[in-house]
Amino acid sequence: MSNKVNVYWLDQKPVVNRGVTWGIPWEKGHLKKTDSLTLTDNHDAEIPLQTWPTAYWPDGSVKWTAHAVSLMDDRLSETYQVKKGLAIIPENPLTVEKSDESIQINTGHLIYKVNTSGEQIISQVHNGEQLVCEGGYLKGIKESFTDTDGVVTTRQEAFYSDINSAIVEQSGPVRAVVKITGRHKVVSDQRKWLPFTLRLYFYAGQYTMRAVHTFIYDGNPHQDFIKGIGIDFRIPMQGPLYNRYVRFGGDEGFFRESPKGMLTWRTKGHYETLYQDQMEGKPIHFLEEDQAFVNLLDDAATWENYKLVQQSADSYAISKQTKHGCSWVHAVSGNRANGVAYIGSESGGMTIGARNFWQKYPSSFEVKELAKQTSTLSTWFWSPDVPSMDMRHYDTETHVKSSYEGAEEFRSTPYGVANTNEITVGFYSSTPDQKELRSFVREKESPALLVCExxxxxxxxxxxxxxxxxxxxxxxxxxxxxxxxxxxxxxxxxxxxxxxxxxxxxxxxxxxxxxxxxxxxxxxxxxxxxxxxxxxxxxxxxxxxxxxxxxxxxxxxxxxxxxxxxxxxxxxxxxxxxxxxxxxxxxxxxxxxxxxxxxxxxxxxxxxxxxxxxxxxxxxxxxxxxxxxxxxxxxxxxxxxxxxxxxxxxxxxxxxxxxxxxxxxxxxxxxxxxxxxxxxxxxxxxxxxxxxxxxxxxxxxxxxxxxxxxxxxxxxxxxxxxxxxxxxxxxxxxxxxxxxxxxxxxxxxxxxxxxxxxxxxxxxxxxxxxxxxxxxxxxxxxxxxxxxxxxxxxxxxxxxxxxxxxxxxxxxxxxxxxxxxxxxxxxxxxxxxxxxxxxxxxxxxxxxxxxxxxxxxxxxxxxxxxx
Incomplete structure (x- = not known):
């Protein structure tokens, strides 16, 4: 066997910084447990590598290894080589600190604080001294039906994550993984149901965090309907409303708006240029002679709430609302949204990408209170804007003889089945342009992976x-x-x-x-x-x-x-x-x-x-x-x-x-x-x-x-x-x-x-x-x-x-x-x-x-x- 293993990109080289994890098999007897491995690029330059075994041969030699790297633009190569040798440590290694109340992950770029109990999963995310996220929660809506003499009434109840445990599965220096488990707690009666597992993935020097969310259905399908299930992030907002931004990915481009758009009936000349700048995410600065136009903006409607709902594999709609209690205004319809949303202000903001967004419809993004000091960006794996999940069987009996069903026994139950969804969260110091957002779409949808021949x-x-x-x-x-x-x-x-x-x-x-x-x-x-x-x-x-x-x-x-x-x-x-x-x-x-x-x-x-x-x-x-x-x-x-x-x-x-x-x-x-x-x-x-x-x-x-x-x-x-x-x-x-x-x-x-x-x-x-x-x-x-x-x-x-x-x-x-x-x-x-x-x-x-x-x-x- 060769002294080195060549690996290359599954589809194409990433276009942005990226954390990558992949696996390599080894012939029996070739790699000992005590052997170390290192990674080099096309120019034979060493790259920090984190390695762990995932399987062994019967003789005790290593059968499979897993590897993690954090690659920057200047280190992105077409191919790499893995070989025996001592791996180098990143200049700024990822660190993890644990206490009874929380787990703190420092990627060198961002500091995440993950709770070990309670409702809140992530309590804070900092970029240096700046607070860029005030919290992350799992949440959902339970729906039940009552049929009285043919009159059906519904009742909806909110539920939130309740952490049972949070453990560090990996702690760096390149990659860290935190596994959080628990159940969801219904607000009205404190009932606990829908066990969940949420894994958070961090890489040294990266501005993104990946999350893999799993829930298990443990309800009665005739009584416990899930109206919505997803995850919330709370983002601090700074500056005037016209310097706050929302972005939703559509079929090709992006829906771009602000809670206080520059469009008025007098948006002409110089103000048209400012309007274009606003659409591009550039902060607007008014001079004293612009006061009359600022007065018009003060009078203009403030759009606090936005949502994109992927109702089917071929249809989505974007709408917005000035405030709770008012009508939703239809903005645009399309076929397949690319599954990315962004909110931010003058100091930057947060992007979230849901993998297989339209493929796993009905999904949605929701932005709430964009005009307040703190706004919420929600990702709904199942959108509450469509009918609730129906987990019941398609009939009340089996059809073994006519339809090749397997048993006369009626054992159709969803109790114990699960569903897993993946998201990627990115933090930006300024509003990303469309090129950056397209790169984000590509990377969240087809995560970079290295493979062997x-x-x-x-x-x-x-x-x-x-x-x-x-x-x-x-x-x-x-x-x-x-x-x-x-x-x-x-x-x-x-x-x-x-x-x-x-x-x-x-x-x-x-x-x-x-x-x-x-x-x-x-x-x-x-x-x-x-x-x-x-x-x-x-x-x-x-x-x-x-x-x-x-x-x-x-x-x-x-x-x-x-x-x-x-x-x-x-x-x-x-x-x-x-x-x-x-x-x-x-x-x-x-x-x-x-x-x-x-x-x-x-x-x-x-x-x-x-x-x-x-x-x-x-x-x-x-x-x-x-x-x-x-x-x-x-x-x-x-x-x-x-x-x-x-x-x-x-x-x-x-x-x-x-x-x-x-x-x-x-x-x-x-x-x-x-x-x-x-x-x-x-x-x-x-x-x-x-x-x-x-x-x-x-x-x-x-x-x-x-x-x-x-x-x-x-x-x-x-x-x-x-x-x-x-x-x-x-x-x-x-x-x-x-x-x-x-x-x-x-x-x-x-x-x-x-x-x-x-x-x-x-x-x-x-x-x-x-x-x-x-x-x-x-x-x-x-x-x-x-x-x-x-x-x-x-x-x-x-x-x-x-x-x-x-x-x-x-x-x-x-x-x-x-x-x-x-x-x-x-x-x-x-x-x-x-x-x-x-x-x-x-x-x-x-x-x-x-x-x-x-x-x-x-x-x-x-x-x-x-x-």
């Missing part, structure tokens, strides 16, 4: 089995084209179908209805995909093998959604998730496979995102939850076993959680729990072929024999089980486990009589083993292990020749139609199950058996004609 990620073997993009032969080029077409189709569908919204953004739909020309948004288990058949793995491997920034952002949005909305973080189903449904939490099947840590960990290792780290910690004991909600309860009654689980996807999901815990913390108790399960399988009559349902003891990890062919086998691999088990094979280096995986792959597609012959009649093939395409990864694994050309050719056949719906062909056949509410392009037979699994299996087969692809094509004219 795909070949480097691949060489480290730190993320399982996948292939680097390879178009070196006509057949491979055709497959690569097909892979690109499929992922591009889904990225286009997000826009074409409007897959946006507070609870939806990041997800895609399950299957398509070519008659109505829509995805089956209203058909039970065919609507939102959630993590069914592991689209997360597909997208992350597509990024790793290509380095494409658009795929990264697509996968990032899916990771943020599926890790929060589709999984339960507290309550009866903690650690489990809901499979596909019209409502994300609607399916009665609550299973560990939906929230397996492996679905999210690639994002975690690439970015060191602490919230994803929390979520992976949450699911580590998901197997215990299956005691009171057994995944096989519809098929097997309660008996002497604590619960029943399948080797896949249930136990495979547990392994995903435990493997991640083991490598992150070197927690050998979870390694041992995996080994207990593996040893249980080794002692089964037919090892991994047994089952797939077993009795299970969560306290020990023991799998207990429960018969052969007692359920279908297709989900064993298709929910990420193959990815987890192959990664286990790499880290455990257990010859028998390797042999068991190969045995399973070679056995899966055998004819029923051959299955019976090899198992003395114990496995007859009477129960379905599933679709052959789903097995191609482990068939390829078996072919590579056994060096069996025939198995390899079969694996390619399952992917490329099978004419069932489990196949993607290139070019992807698109049909344009006007037989819908708008002209669209559609792939009539597409399904996300197909797209994700076909793509994922091709990616793995290109790694394990690519040398057999061309021979398979030469021997099979049908394949050759298709590809």
């Amino acid at each position: 795909p070949t480097y990620y691949h060489r480290t073997s730190a993320l399982g089995v996948w292939s680097v993009k390879d178009a070196s032969t006509p057949t491979k080029a055709k497959l690569e084209q097909a892979l690109d077409e499929v992922v591009q189709y889904y990225m286009n569908e997000v826009e074409q179908r409007g897959w946006y919204g507070f609870w939806n953004y990041g997800d895609v739909m399950h299957s398509y209805d070519p008659i109505r020309h829509v995805w089956k948004y209203d058909l039970g288990g065919c609507a939102w995909q959630n993590t069914e058949l592991a689209p997360n793995y597909w997208l992350w491997y597509m990024f790793l093998r290509s380095g494409r920034d658009d795929i990264f952002r697509f996968a990032e949005a899916m990771t943020r959604h599926t890790s929060e909305v589709d999984v339960y973080h507290i309550g009866e189903y903690a650690g489990l998730g809901s499979r596909h449904n019209v409502v994300h939490w609607g399916c009665g099947c609550k299973e560990a496979r939906i929230g397996a840590a492996g679905l999210h960990k690639i994002y975690y290792y690439l970015t060191a995102d602490e919230r994803i780290g929390d979520i992976m910690d949450e699911v580590v004991n998901a197997d215990y939850t299956t005691e009171h909600i057994p995944p096989m309860r519809a098929y097997f009654p309660k008996d002497h076993f604590p619960t029943h689980v399948r080797s896949g996807p249930d136990w495979a999901a547990f392994c995903s959680n435990w493997l991640t815990r083991w490598e992150r913390y070197e927690d050998t108790s979870f390694r041992d729990k995996m080994l207990t399960g593996i040893n249980s399988l080794k002692n089964m009559p037919y090892r991994l072929l047994t089952g797939p349902v077993f009795g299970y003891e969560p306290r020990t990890g023991d799998l207990m024999f429960f018969g052969n062919e007692n359920h279908g086998h297709h989900l064993i691999m298709s929910m990420g089980g193959a990815q987890v088990w192959m990664e286990l094979a790499e880290v455990l280096e257990d010859p028998e486990w390797l042999e068991m995986l190969a045995e399973f792959g070679a056995f899966y597609n055998l004819p029923a009589d051959e299955k019976a012959k090899r198992t003395d009649g114990a496995i007859t093939g009477d129960k379905p083993w599933g679709t052959s395409m789903l097995s191609s990864t482990l068939v390829a694994f078996a072919a590579a292990y056994k060096q069996d050309p025939q198995l390899a050719k079969e694996a390619w056949q399952y992917l490329l020749e099978d004419d069932t719906h489990w196949q993607i062909k290139s070019p992807l056949k698109l049909n344009k139609t006007n037989d819908y509410v708008k002209p669209i392009s559609e792939a009539k037979n597409i399904s996300t199950n197909t797209a994700s699994q076909w793509s994922l299996n091709v990616i793995v087969c290109m790694e394990l058996i690519e040398q057999y692809l061309e021979p398979a094509m030469q021997e099979n004219t049908t394949l050759a004609n298709k590809y």
Whole structure:
């Protein structure tokens, strides 16, 4: 391995000073825990670097590291190098001071005071001696409804953050992280609800602070409606009203006004020039001879309050108000606001940027009391200017037979699901111009990230089995084209179908209805995909093998959604998730496979995102939850076993959680729990072929024999089980486990009589083993292990020749139609199950058996004609 690792910008180099955090994998044995790392730029100049480990190999060497830098304009390079060596300390390192009441962070540019209790999150922000922020609060509005003889009345109650704890997770010298947890307190009755986590991120020398806000819904969806939820900042105002400013980002430019605009019916000549200066944020200074015009300004209306409301993904409106109790005056409408707002005065002000502002509508900004000594800038993640959240199920019953819903049990509940939102706050000594604001928009929307070359990620073997993009032969080029077409189709569908919204953004739909020309948004288990058949793995491997920034952002949005909305973080189903449904939490099947840590960990290792780290910690004991909600309860009654689980996807999901815990913390108790399960399988009559349902003891990890062919086998691999088990094979280096995986792959597609012959009649093939395409990864694994050309050719056949719906062909056949509410392009037979699994299996087969692809094509004219 090279002595240095090259990193480059994910999309393009930042245009402003920026704090950056990213992750790097290392080959086993290369980096010791005692090794230090340093960073150099294109000119071999050293840059202050903060480093910490995020995962370890079984031999104790470092598997992943995370890094933080604070880059200034003059240190922004196209590429950087990370290598062994002692990192230098910043000239003005970030410092953190703690007391019982507060945590003080000094970035060298700004001083933040964060409270450790009470309602107020941030009590003060200073720029030198100047107070630039008087406080920050989480806040919201709860709404309830009463129906009396058909007359519906509503009641709204305010709630605010109530801090339970504030801890320093990192304390510099480059980066500091403060984690604040608590619940929201309703003002009227002091009820505490909606647990929250707020992380604040600081970098040495930077004028911005990033915040990641998460809340968990713990109400009754029939009674507790959230009318609004967001965060407030209070900003001191100085100077005359005509030297105060508000800015809202629109589609392209910015809405620019002042509470006391220079426009009067006598704004002409010299005053027009001053008016232009005011719009540009330049302080106005009047002379004695301007008194008559100043008198006109005194008479003019004072606009104290402003708001921008993004009502849908394609519509926002800006309005303003002179004072409370007066009408709101419409100013302008647009399509997609860029998610940035600014307020300030002669002494400067504050900008706030909400990431995915229009994508996660309904969101809004609100400015209050801009004419007072202190003004408030609010960011609403859910705007109170639209109807409240409706978390109820779409029906009062389930529709298993007609609509592919998972269980007759009605278990649709949002209790325990979460939502995470990101903001960036910047402080300015003067009103920023439009160029500065556009730079702010870009950086908050696509945070700067350093990444490695795909070949480097691949060489480290730190993320399982996948292939680097390879178009070196006509057949491979055709497959690569097909892979690109499929992922591009889904990225286009997000826009074409409007897959946006507070609870939806990041997800895609399950299957398509070519008659109505829509995805089956209203058909039970065919609507939102959630993590069914592991689209997360597909997208992350597509990024790793290509380095494409658009795929990264697509996968990032899916990771943020599926890790929060589709999984339960507290309550009866903690650690489990809901499979596909019209409502994300609607399916009665609550299973560990939906929230397996492996679905999210690639994002975690690439970015060191602490919230994803929390979520992976949450699911580590998901197997215990299956005691009171057994995944096989519809098929097997309660008996002497604590619960029943399948080797896949249930136990495979547990392994995903435990493997991640083991490598992150070197927690050998979870390694041992995996080994207990593996040893249980080794002692089964037919090892991994047994089952797939077993009795299970969560306290020990023991799998207990429960018969052969007692359920279908297709989900064993298709929910990420193959990815987890192959990664286990790499880290455990257990010859028998390797042999068991190969045995399973070679056995899966055998004819029923051959299955019976090899198992003395114990496995007859009477129960379905599933679709052959789903097995191609482990068939390829078996072919590579056994060096069996025939198995390899079969694996390619399952992917490329099978004419069932489990196949993607290139070019992807698109049909344009006007037989819908708008002209669209559609792939009539597409399904996300197909797209994700076909793509994922091709990616793995290109790694394990690519040398057999061309021979398979030469021997099979049908394949050759298709590809």
